[in-house]
Amino acid sequence: MRYGAIEAGGTKFVCAVGDEHGNVEERVSFSTTKPEETIQQVLDFFHDKQIEALGVGAFGPVDVKEDSPTYGTIGNTPKLQWKDYSLLAELKSRLGVPVKLDTDVNAAALGEYMHGAAKHADSCLYITVGTGIGAGAIVNGETLQGFSHPEMGHMLIRRSTRDAYPGKCPYHRDCLEGLAAGPAIEARWGEQAQKLYHQEEVWQMEAFYLAQAIMNYTLVLSPEKIIMGGGVMKKDGLHEMVHQELEQLMQRYVPLPENYLVPPGLEDNAGIVGALMLAKDAR
Incomplete structure (x- = not known):
């Protein structure tokens, strides 16, 4: 066909x-x-x-x-x-x-579930971090829906004590997207994300925010695999930094599966x- x-x-x-x-x-x-x-x-x-x-x-x-x-x-x-x-x-x-x-994002989650990094899992979450932040979930082989689709990028998270930036989201200001999407990184630090790759403090803060959201997604949905894509996630080592922050936040309350946070298998x-x-x- x-x-x-x-x-x-x-x-x-x-x-x-x-x-x-x-x-x-x-x-x-x-x-x-x-x-x-x-x-x-x-x-x-x-x-x-x-x-x-x-x-x-x-x-x-x-x-x-x-x-x-x-x-x-x-x-x-x-x-x-x-x-x-x-x-x-x-x-x-x-x-x-x-x-x-x-x-x-639900389509991307479905692609990764059927032919990508989550093809051997029963459930997964796909997160894109770029111009915005969004996530799609596959549960029991189907994309997750309620009265509407999830808007996980607008989750409220704790602000870093080192962050004076007010937030970029026009609706919620300092939600996850407002603090951690590409435009927020640029507005906070004065450069596009790809020009900040060698500034460690930028990515420590980014990992801190993303790990908080992933902890919440994990505790609510318990997906077998989390795939993180989008332009911001192209920064070398960011997946590992997020995983380290997540482990610290979790405090082993919920042991995480091996290879839990991965880049898209389908790129x-x-x-x-x-x-x-x-x-x-x-x-």
Whole structure:
């Protein structure tokens, strides 16, 4: 079977064609601009690909409830031109194929669970730390949903006593994303994260914040594997620093599994492979 996949991010869209085994045959990416411009580029890519179905991992908030009348509609996003945009309905009508949609991080979690670093686990958590912070969870083979999808990047955490930065999140100010996402690192230290790689204090603070969140995720969800991706996590040694901080916070209250915190096995393809897996289940 030939499937289409979209990783619909707030900064860029990635479109791909692949198969039911997660093999990516062709992919392209372009900037996320106005909905009509971006969707036209999507249509241009897929128009001659003869896909059987489409899977989409979308930025949010987005309605992920398949029985909802607004399934696949973007919610209260800071990208105001996309607010209330019926992404799934538009793609379904314009492409004429079944479409299944989940969040971008849930799609990445699904990709890693089926074909990546968590393929031998029964549960996992995928966290992306970049322009924002988000996480998707797989429990009993399915992405975790409640009345909506999880927004784990906005968890409240303890502030470091060495941190005077007020926080970047427009909604909660000093939540996890407000203190530890890429824009917060740049605003606090005056340089982009990749230009701060040799400043140890930057990454000690980053590890402190991320480890707090992971402790909470671990105590609530107890995933067998946690995969940490995104641009900020490309810093060499950061996974190990976070793990050390986590061990200190846990105080062996809950013994952690071996190789608990790992980078994505699919590298930058986790979201696209997950979207291909969503396409397999599209109706």
